[in-house]
Amino acid sequence: MVKLLDLQAITAMHGDEYKAAVNRVIDSGWFLQGNENEKFEGDYAKYIGTEHCIAVANGLDALYLLMRGYKEMGLMQDGDEIIVPANTYIATILSITKNNLVPVLVEPTLDHLEIDIDKIEGAITPKTKGVMIVHLYGRIAYNDKLGEICKKHGFKLMEDCAQSHGCGWKGVKTGALGDAAAHSFYPGKNLGAFGDAGAVTTNDSELASVIRALANYGSQKKYVFKYVGMNSRMSELDAAVLDVKLKYLDEDNKKRQELAAYYYKHINNPLITLPARILDENNVYHQFPILCERRDELQEYLKENGIQTLIHYPIPSHKQECYKDWNERSYPITEKIHNQELSIPMNQVVSESDAVEVVSALNTFR
Numbered sequence: 001m002v003k004l005l006d007l008q009a010i011t012a013m014h015g016d017e018y019k020a021a022v023n024r025v026i027d028s029g030w031f032l033q034g035n036e037n038e039k040f041e042g043d044y045a046k047y048i049g050t051e052h053c054i055a056v057a058n059g060l061d062a063l064y065l066l067m068r069g070y071k072e073m074g075l076m077q078d079g080d081e082i083i084v085p086a087n088t089y090i091a092t093i094l095s096i097t098k099n100n101l102v103p104v105l106v107e108p109t110l111d112h113l114e115i116d117i118d119k120i121e122g123a124i125t126p127k128t129k130g131v132m133i134v135h136l137y138g139r140i141a142y143n144d145k146l147g148e149i150c151k152k153h154g155f156k157l158m159e160d161c162a163q164s165h166g167c168g169w170k171g172v173k174t175g176a177l178g179d180a181a182a183h184s185f186y187p188g189k190n191l192g193a194f195g196d197a198g199a200v201t202t203n204d205s206e207l208a209s210v211i212r213a214l215a216n217y218g219s220q221k222k223y224v225f226k227y228v229g230m231n232s233r234m235s236e237l238d239a240a241v242l243d244v245k246l247k248y249l250d251e252d253n254k255k256r257q258e259l260a261a262y263y264y265k266h267i268n269n270p271l272i273t274l275p276a277r278i279l280d281e282n283n284v285y286h287q288f289p290i291l292c293e294r295r296d297e298l299q300e301y302l303k304e305n306g307i308q309t310l311i312h313y314p315i316p317s318h319k320q321e322c323y324k325d326w327n328e329r330s331y332p333i334t335e336k337i338h339n340q341e342l343s344i345p346m347n348q349v350v351s352e353s354d355a356v357e358v359v360s361a362l363n364t365f366r
């Protein structure tokens, strides 16, 4: 069987190093806000190319805290609008509505699957304060035009980098392209911890210090509370593990790119559409999405042939019960993607023979 994600095998690649890191933390007797967090924050900021990295408890918190920080700074207020792709994981949208901000959903393009930058200006209103892009599936969602739009209107450009660790644009990494960015280290991400973890990266020193306080009960000084904060901290165990994994991220992403090149070369079933191929350095293939009109049948066929797959995602945010006021809206491209998308095995432990199996199953689907 070819697994979609074999975390046991992925972890085993550097198992001894992880165990040594975890043991070091256990022996230290220090589990929060210590040397391991400081080391990882420094190393990750350096890797992304920003001045600051604030480690937090998970990706949703990172997204939430980023806009909450802007609110505390007086740069955003209740009812302001944030432009965001209609096709994203629910966390991106939740982080906006949980801040009492209004997500303005913009369609993606069908070939790239990322927000359609040509449609952004049409979504601007006097309440627009920012654009949140999502580098979905590890594909770059930024281009120079987007940067110019945000600059021209004075919008905050925010990035959801939960799926794009290591992805870049003209030599600048995602996480450093805009004003601030949120990262998730959920175990299945390209850079995954052994539990929940996340981070914010930014060059904005004021935002960084507000977020650091908000994530620590709103406190900058022990037992003195400036903001109505929350508890969103990264365990020292996770920081230690992530610091090990970060060393291998580029190497792991390269393996994903090689597997993707193989898929692009050999998948040739006319019933299946592959997303437009973009320069490898700009795609870290968190997932390898394919589109098929008879997606559910294809998924069943692959399952019978021993290939695990997953749909990212079956129901768009605007059709979810939690946003029932939006259920009547129509975003046809987003809906089409949700009806046709299937993610096939894509990670650093998919072997050559696995890849041959995946391709042959895909190509024999009729």
Ligand SMILES: *Cc1c(COP(=O)(O)O)cnc(C)c1O
Residues within 6 Å of the ligand: 058, 059, 060, 061, 088, 089, 091, 092, 134, 136, 160, 162, 163, 184, 185, 186, 196, 197, 198
């Ligand atoms: C995983 C993910 C998140 C949320 O991260 P968590 O760490 O699970 O909270 C946010 N946005 C996107 C696009 C994701 O894929």
